[in-house]
Each structure stands twice: as C-alpha cells, then as structure tokens.
Amino acid sequence: MTPPGALPAPYRTVVAGGLPELDQRLSRELDAFNAAATDGVAPARELTVQVLDASGELAAGLSGWTWGVAAGIGMTWVREDSRGDGLGAGLLAGFEDEARARGCTHVFVTSFTFQAPGFYERRGYREIFRWEGVPTPGAADVHLRKEL
Secondary structure, eight states: OOOTTOOOTTOOOOOOSOOHHHHHHHHHHHHHHHHHHTTTSOOOEEEEEEEEOTTSOEEEEEEEEEETTEEEEEEEEEOGGGTTSSHHHHHHHHHHHHHHHTTOOEEEEEEETTSOHHHHHTTTOEEEEEEETOSSTTOEEEEEEEEO
16 A cells, blocks of 8 residues: 555656746646636637836836636736836736737736735725735735726
8 A cells, every 4th residue: 555645656756946848848738638628718828018118128027818708917027216107007907908808807916915915906906815924924925806
C-alpha cells in the first residue's frame, strides 16, 4: 500500500524553481481541457493595455484575459514618477472597453492590501473575498469584481 502523499511506482515528484517550459505545457493542457468543457465558447484571449510616454517608454501597463463573459486582470503597473497622473484609470478604462467589446459582463482582479484595492473600489469594483495573512501577516489578498 502506498503511504498518503507518496506516489505509486513508477511515478516520481520533481520540485524545482521556475520552469517556463512546464508553464507552457500546463497552459496548453489546461486550454485543451477547458475548451472541451466549454464547447461553443471562444478560447481565452490575452488582453493588454499600455501607456507610452513622449519618448516611447512604458509609463503604465495592464495585462489580463477574456474568456466567455468573464475578464480578468493579472497585472497593473504605473511607473512611480507617473502615479497620480490618471494613467491607471486610463488603463482600466481601455481594458474594460475592450472586454465589453469582446462580450464580457464582468471583470475580476486581485490586489494585496499594500497595492491598490482602493484604486479599484473607487472605479466601481466591489470586494468579494479577502484572504487575511497573505502574503505576510498583517496583509491581505483582496479579490474584487465589477459588473460591466
């Protein structure tokens, strides 16, 4: 009998740092599984928005995805010297406009308490879940949603 948590022969576990080729394989496998489970729904598509300064340098960016009626924001960043200039609001508006054009009815985002949950709340996102103590004691991972 195999002890709990142990793999039966001939399997073995390999623990490593980041492996881009593993991430790519997992993405392909999950995309295929998800496509089969959601027949008739277009596959997930990446969605990015960027703001460039006068010299063509990145001042702000947002990356996420759309899939079916849902959109998700993975990363939002505004260069430190440009914070407070409205670039974040512009990124979000561009993302939401394109998500609507793709047929999405809502957007999800997560933000740690030391990042920008208030930024999203001021723009109509509402907190749906908070995971206290993540990634450190005294912080929280805040999950938000907005109806489009």
